[in-house]
Amino acid sequence: MRVLVADDDALARTGLRMVMSSDPELDLVAEAVDGTEAVAGARRVRPDVILMDLRMPELDGVRATRRITSQDGAPAVLILTAFHVDAYVLDALEAGARGYLLKETAPRELIRAIHVVAGGGSVFSAPITERLVHQLRRRGDDDVAQRAAQRLAALTERERAVAEAVADGLSNAAIAATLLLGEATVKTHVSRILTKTGSANRVQIALLVYQART
Missing domain, CATH: 3.40.50.2300 (Response regulator)
Structure with a gap:
């Protein structure tokens, strides 16, 4: 490596x-x-x-x-x-x-x-x-929050739950255990979330969720 x-x-x-x-x-x-x-x-x-x-x-x-x-x-x-x-x-x-x-x-x-x-x-x-969550909330940018919410609106209820878990820093294995899913299923959900929201990686999924929460 x-x-x-x-x-x-x-x-x-x-x-x-x-x-x-x-x-x-x-x-x-x-x-x-x-x-x-x-x-x-x-x-x-x-x-x-x-x-x-x-x-x-x-x-x-x-x-x-x-x-x-x-x-x-x-x-x-x-x-x-x-x-x-x-x-x-x-x-x-x-x-x-x-x-x-x-x-x-x-x-x-x-x-x-x-x-x-x-x-x-x-x-x-x-x-x-x-601190990042706090920083995003301090920004108080309604337009950013609204755009984030619109991007997340494309997700199914299960995909949104997975996205929230990603934002909480959980691994695929931890998400699977929390949501009672197979780890392969979680990976599939994450892949679909990336595609639907136009995110490049898990960190950007998390940022999107944080922005929507502000």
Whole structure:
């Protein structure tokens, strides 16, 4: 599993290098000190996952994520932020990032997260999720909430329940257990939700649900 780390903090890159060295399935193929290098590295080394800091010089993590995810066969972008709430996080998720974690996340959890997003899943850090929901509510944008509700209106009652569970950060297995469904059925529902709402990934499903709740 090929990983690229984008962070302007040399100490942070060293720490991430040490964490990933403990998993023989992870191969750190490149490092970037800003968003420009991250975009170039994504094209050059074709990683499976990019660990992306948000606040970097030259080109920040939001714009870098948007450029990377717009490419065909784009890698999964996993945001790593030092802040419990950051205005950039929401923008990065809307730009196509598949998850977000705090930099204080335990090494074992970070490794698990890399595997999850590489496999097409999403990862949510609970403290950031709570702050994002609060941030969306503070915006109080009725037009955004109305557009989100309209997109969700295309879902069946069961699909809406699955979408709500995704927004709560549940895995497919947890959703299956909660809604008394087979895991394969949950995967089918998630796929249909992505198609019907025009979402790129599970994180964007979650954002849509959050926006509709505001």
